[in-house]
Amino acid sequence: MLPDLNRFSNEPEFQKALKEMFSSLDKSVLSNKVYNDNDIFNKIIEPDHVYTFDVKWVDDHGNEHVNKGYRIQFNNVNGVYKGGLRFHPSVNISILKFLAFEQIFKNYLTTLPMGGAKGGSDFDPKGKSDAEVIRFCQAFMKCLYPHIGVDLDVPAGDIGVGAREIRAMYLAYKEYSGKSDCSLTGKPIDLGGSLCRTEATGFGVTYFANQALQTYKNTSLKGKTVVVSGSGNVALYCLKKVTELGGKVVAMNDSSNAIYNPDGIEFNTLREIKEVKRGRIKEYKDVYPNTEVLNSKDIWGIKCDVAFPCATQFELDENDAKKLINNGVIGVFEGANMPCTLEAAELFIKNKIIYSPGKASNAGGVAVSGLEIEQNKKGEKWSFDDVDHRLQGIMSNIFNNIYKTAKDLGDEYNLVKGANNYAFIGIADKMINR
Ligand code: NDP
Secondary structure (H helix, E strand, O other): OOOOHHHHOOOHHHHHHHHHHHHHOOHHHHOOHHHHHOOHHHHOOOOOEEEEEEEEEEOOOOOEEEEEEEEEEEEOOOOEEEEEEEEOOOOOHHHHHHHHHHHHHHHHHOOOOEEEEEEEEOOOOOOOOHHHHHHHHHHHHHHHHHHOEOOOEEEEOEOOEOHHHHHHHHHHHHHHHOOOOOOOOOOOHHHOOOOOHHHHHHHHHHHHHHHHHHHHHOOOOOOOEEEEEOOOHHHHHHHHHHHHOOOEEEEEEOOOEEEEOOOOOOHHHHHHHHHHOOOOHHHHHHHOOOOEEEEHHHHHHOOOOEEEEOOOOOOEOHHHHHHHHHOOOOEEEOOOOOOEOHHHHHHHHHOOOEEEOHHHHOOHHHHHHHHHHHHHHHOOOOOHHHHHHHHHHHHHHHHHHHHHHHHHOOOOOOHHHHHHHHHHHHHHHHHHHO
16 A cells, blocks of 8 residues: 655655656556565555754864764665764755655665765854864764764765765764774765765766766767756766866855856866855855856846756755756756656656766766775775766766666656666565565
8 A cells, every 4th residue: 555645744855755656557467466465565665764853062162062862774775874973954854854765775786785865964164164074973873873883873874974074073983983984975086985976966967867868868078068966975076077078167056146157167166266265156156257147046037058967955856857857958967865856857858868866977976986885895995986986877877777777667858767666666666576
């Protein structure tokens, strides 16, 4: 029997993720007798463990603060629990359940042995000193370390958790647990991190897009006008790879503003502003005065051939989708997790715009995290080119598998259907076998 999704009305993000999944499953899956006899549809939506804890930390003035911390271990049928940690004021159980649920299927698509998890805190690193962020990370890990480990659960970064935070948390993990296993990925290189992990999600979504453009339209990113939302880890390395492949990224944004420059946005300048100085995107105009500074949401009104939503969930709604379609977009590739609302996604599919769900096209990050675990276990360090080459192979494989599934289901332009049916069957069969 299918689950009653109304009971998740107080967890709207999680409810949306479930609706997206169940509305896209083929009749043959929904009526599968073995799945129904084993109650798979109800079992698959229940997390294995939900840990919540109070994280107490002290600011630079000696005042103590408390934030909520979480780790959701959703499903480990495909391998160790794996998924990022997010530090952002919006973090709550609903958002983390949605992300952890998505992660189960994303990780299956990579073909690497990883289950689904997610965690984080409502702590806001913005405006905090390095010392405050590091003290928070140590306090967070003091609560989390008993629940993770290389054969159990291996977290990574996500929004608000980059190299600085992973370094602090990994060092704290070693101190509290007395172990030095690969309990976190996305580590700095000197602590056992993998080359190309920083670039992996942004590069991966770009490789995916290039192959999709080739398959559907016999074209590529070369010469295309591109819009990339966000300016964090995923967006920056998407900008870099699109530019390397001959596309021109004319607009990007952060939570305050969008910038538009018809000559194309220059990677090193933007990286210096956002990744190194942790500044605001509008500062780009100080270096390139011909840049137009707009409201953040205006980004979707800018004419482009290809769009990469790479900022956050539900940033692109039905109205934004209409603007993109009216302006002649041919492909929309999600670098973020569920950045398009269900209505926007439906509109793209209906209009035969190539549209890829994040669980497929942003899987490059977790894939290279999987490769980081493998390198750590074997005591090896692979070259940048080696990891990049493997990443390209994984992204190509993901595209081929979900494209073939969509085509076999008679809905060639529906990569949501392709990804969800392919991955759901894979996970459900493993649950049955277990
Ligand atoms: P970062 O924290 O590095 O960057 C997030 C970016 O999005 C920032 O530029 C931020 O702006 C911007 N942003 C946040 N909210 C909004 C908004 N409402 N409108 C416009 N811009 C906004 O995160 P990541 O790049 O790591 O992650 C981005 C997305 O990709 C998330 O959905 C994440 O879950 C997903 N993802 C990340 C992976 C990774 O490897 N990092 C892997 C797979 C998915 P500001 O600077 O103002 O905060």
